[in-house]
Amino acid sequence: xxxxxxxxxxxxxxxGIWGYYYLSHVALVLRxxxxxxxxxxxxxxxWTSAPGRQFFAFAQEAWQEAGRVAWPTRKETVQTTAxxxxxxxxxxxxxxxxxxxxxxxxxxLTGRVE
Numbered sequence: 001x002x003x004x005x006x007x008x009x010x011x012x013x014x015x016g017i018w019g020y021y022y023l024s025h026v027a028l029v030l031r032x033x034x035x036x037x038x039x040x041x042x043x044x045x046x047w048t049s050a051p052g053r054q055f056f057a058f059a060q061e062a063w064q065e066a067g068r069v070a071w072p073t074r075k076e077t078v079q080t081t082a083x084x085x086x087x088x089x090x091x092x093x094x095x096x097x098x099x100x101x102x103x104x105x106x107x108x109l110t111g112r113v114e
């Protein structure tokens with residue numbers, strides 16, 4: 001029975017998306033509401049199944065866990081971004097130098113130095 005409910009939930013979502021594209025002559029707001037309606041109906045049908053309830057419980061726990069994470073401050077984020085950017089620039093210059101040197105050596109060895 002649960003598999004049938006999951007299939008019905010997927011069908012609700014697919015029908016909402018199908019309606020969005022099939023009824024392209026209808027106002028955009030109504031087409032958007034079809035997709036949202038399909039998602040809501042699919043979510044409700046999925047919630048009535050045992051795997052759906054397990055998923056929603058897992059999602060709630062994950063959301064709570066994300067709230068407990070110690071997120072970096074703005075200053076830490078900017079500093080880390082600056083370090084990464086500087087490293088990328090340094091590596092780009094290093095790889096450009098290595099590539100240019102190797103290209104010059106290959107030209108030298110093949111006798112195509114200009």
